[in-house]
Amino acid sequence: MLSTIRTLWYVFLHMFHKRVTIQYPDEKAYLAPRYRGRIILSRDPDGGERCVACHLCAEACPVDCIALQATEDENGRRYPEFFRINFSRCIFCGFCEEACPTYAIQLTPDTEMGEYKRPNLVYEKDDLLINGEGKYPGYNFWRVSGVKIGGKDKGEAENEGPPVDVHRLLP
């Protein structure tokens, strides 16, 4: 009985506590920089698309909401012909970001993606691609990988020695 009265009193005292509600549309909640929200595709420091259309994100995605088609440009750089994310299925797990070998696909702290029509939640490459480098500035996949593309031959990547002639016996 006494504990009941004490409970009543403590609850009554909550009248003078600060309210914890964040009045959302007027007042925004703080989202950490690594919050998993709207997905973007980022670019190299020199402006090329980072995505190499390896399909790893599409494979990693637990709900299969990424669809893409690989193609190659005149320099031998692979890139996605189309890249489509169906956000009405995406669960913002971030697996795609973890799977991506080139830091191309990234999740951003933006959650305000409401739409009245479901088809509007399907984002095409135009909607996803941004003009910056996102969370990993300075990283350029084609400059660190040993793949040969137009304008960069074998052995010319960063931290890469000249190629070894495997037919020679001398070390």
Add this chain to the structure above:
Amino acid sequence: MTSPYPILAILGILVVVMTLAAGLIWLERRLLALWQDRYGPNRVGPFGLLQVLADMIKIFFKEDWIPPFADKVVFVIAPAIIVGTVLMSFAVLPIAPGIIVSDLNIGLLFILGMSSIGVYSVVLAGWASDNKYSLLGGLRAAAQMLSYEVFMGLALMGVVLLAGSFQLSEIVSAQRRVWFVVPQFAGFILFLIAGVAETRRLPFDLPEAESELIAGFHSEYSGMKFGLFFVGEYLGVILISSLITILFFGGWMGPVLPPIIWFVLKMMFFICFFILLRAALPRPRFDQLMSWGWKVMLPLALANLLITGAVALAWG
């Protein structure tokens, strides 16, 4: 002391009480939020007051569905009974001198009788829904309200002894010198607890315990029929608060302010207390509820009545 224009009094009380019951939904949500460090509905209109209106419009346009397996007639009558009986009880409440529909000389008995009939609403609703959870809710309601009604009546007999009348206006006049809460403090506590149980509000909302019985006796109800149960519950809260005010806190009496203001102030205080109870207390187990009622409250009510009777007899 009946009002000179009975029709006016009837309409006035009806309109005010119904509006108040609707407004209470808003008040309850705001107060609960306040005590839980939230805001509650604050978007529609000033302070969210129009939320009530929005809810009403919504509930009026909801599909009013009667399950095919239900006992149709009883199913429809049940929600009407609760609102009907509670509104009938308001007829004998003296709000202020002259503002009363019918000053029955057995007013208190009338109210007790009406609240007993109100039990039928819940029991019949549970029975007619033909759903095991509803039935369980109805059963619980029957057991709970019958056992709590026993000492609710007994707790009030102390007041009747002191006032020497069942007439509510007489009881108010008898408190001219001292409010009955002083000589009848035990009776007041008992009545308060019984009142909460009678309106089936938390912590005594076992008939509708959401976490155990979905929504208990009104699981199958929708639309305005559900709305009637809802309004009936709030009407019950207003009724019990008014009764506490009238029986133990001197009704309309108070200095300076006009009587009706005093009445409303005291009543609102107890309504807020009801809401605080809901915000703070968990629901007991059903067997705890029953044994608490029969083993603690009933003997206390009897002892209270005995002592009051002895004292009243000794002082003549």
